[in-house]
Amino acid sequence: MSEWTAFTDDDAARWISVPAPDDDKYSRGVLGAITGSTSYPGAAVLSVQAAHRTGVGMVRYLGPRHPSELVLARRPEVVTADGRVQAWVIGSGIDEQALKPKRRARIIRALESGDPAVIDAGVLGLFAEHRLTAGGGGRTKSILTPHFSELVALLGRTGIDTDVDAVKQAPADWAVRAAEASGSVVLLKGNTTYIADPDGARLTVSGAPSWLATAGSGDVLGGVLGALVATHRDAIDADAGALAPLAATGALLHARAAELASAGGPIAALDVADALGSAIKSWLNSASH
Known part of the structure; x- marks a missing residue:
C-alpha cells in the first residue's frame, strides 16, 4: 500500500487557476450545482457561495424554488437554467429518502453525463447504488x-459491513477501502482528512481550527471542491489522477479560510466561504516571492 503524504500549502498553490487575460466565464469553468432542498435550503447558498469565492467562472444552480430564490438573493449572477457544465457538485443538503422522482432523475442524468463530479451527503448512497445497478x-x-457515518452507509451499499467505531479506529484504512470499492477518490472528513485514490495516491490534510466543526462547513467544502474540479476539467480528462491533489487542495483551502475567518474565535460556515478569496490570495502572494 502507498504511504500517506501530508499535503502542503506549496502543493496546493500549484492547483489554483489564475485567469489569463483572454479567459472568459466559460473557459474559467462552469459548475453545475444540485444541492440544497426545501428542508435544507441553506446548503444551496453555502455551496454556491463557496464555489464563486474559489474562482469558478459560472455556477448553474438546479434546485427547488425556495433554495433557488435564496441562492439568487445572495448571488444574482447564478444561472438557474440547465445547460453545459464542466463539473458537478451534488448532494449537499439533500435527503435521499425525500427525493422526488423528477429531481432523482436529474441527479441520475448528471451522474451518467461523464462530467467529473463531487458527491456529498445524501447522494453518496445513490451514487453507490447507481454504480452497482448500472454494472459500473x-x-x-x-x-x-x-x-x-456516511462512509459506513456508503460501504454498506457496496456490500461492505462496518461501523462508526471501526472507522474511527482506522480512518486511513477505511478511506482506502471505500476508494477501491467505489472506483473514486474518497475524501474522508475529520480532524485529519484522508484523501485516497483508487489507483494509489494517499494524501492527508490537517491543521484546521476546531471551530470549523460547525453546521454547513461540509456544504462549503463541496462548493470549493466543485469549483476546483470545474476549473481543471482538461487536466482531469487527461489524467483522473489529478482528482486526488485537487481534493487535497480543496480540503487545505477550506482549512486556511477557516483560520482566517476564525482568528482564534467562533465562526459560522458562511464566514468560511467568504474568507476563501483571501486564503487564495495569500497562497498566490507567497508563490510570487
Missing part, C-alpha cells in the same frame, strides 16, 4: 466526501 466498474471521475 473501474475508475470514475468523482470525489466522494463522506464523514464517518
